[in-house]
Amino acid sequence: MVSRGSSYPESRCEGRFFGRRVNCEQVPLLPARVVAWMLDDPRTIPYLLIWKSLSDGTVKEAARIAPYYEAAGRGGPDWTGAFEIKRHDGTEDFIRTLLRMLPRNRGRVRLLICPHCSIPRRGLYGWEPSGRFTNSIVRSTWGCRKCNLLRYASEGGALLIRPRGTLSLVFGTGHSLRPESWLPCVFTSPEEAAEAGVL
Numbered sequence: 001m002v003s004r005g006s007s008y009p010e011s012r013c014e015g016r017f018f019g020r021r022v023n024c025e026q027v028p029l030l031p032a033r034v035v036a037w038m039l040d041d042p043r044t045i046p047y048l049l050i051w052k053s054l055s056d057g058t059v060k061e062a063a064r065i066a067p068y069y070e071a072a073g074r075g076g077p078d079w080t081g082a083f084e085i086k087r088h089d090g091t092e093d094f095i096r097t098l099l100r101m102l103p104r105n106r107g108r109v110r111l112l113i114c115p116h117c118s119i120p121r122r123g124l125y126g127w128e129p130s131g132r133f134t135n136s137i138v139r140s141t142w143g144c145r146k147c148n149l150l151r152y153a154s155e156g157g158a159l160l161i162r163p164r165g166t167l168s169l170v171f172g173t174g175h176s177l178r179p180e181s182w183l184p185c186v187f188t189s190p191e192e193a194a195e196a197g198v199l
Ligand SMILES: [Zn+2]
Pocket: 114, 115, 116, 117, 118, 119, 143, 144, 145, 146, 147, 148
């Protein structure tokens, strides 16, 4: 599915998710650079992506990405490739990519075009806030941080550190490092994944 309709982003801004607080660092990230490796791989093979729980190591999300040749020539003049992303439950999305030149001849970077807002992004997220609690999340179609209504952990002062005593005199009030994004393990075959013990 390439688009959920032009009214989609607006329809989510009507307050249905008001007050929800889910940080993007808690949600599987599909980084544009992993898609770039796959699309640039001369073997033109699918890659398997596995997101493991950072706390207990169990597999929380899995997807297979592969080049999508049928889309060749169908997009606008500024996009250069598309891929399909399939989950183990059979759901499938087609996502376009864009090669952008970096300034001062520093090469090119591949970006993923968010299917909802059509803005080129460095990564897309596979879950969105929904469900019973303000911090509960459900599997969704892949979208950018904004369209999937996620925020950075540092927004709202969640990571503010207030050292006490002497330390505060030396360092003042600071912010801890931003949590890492939840990146996938990347495999180029199911056998490779099985060897690594994730399947
Ligand atoms: Zn978007």
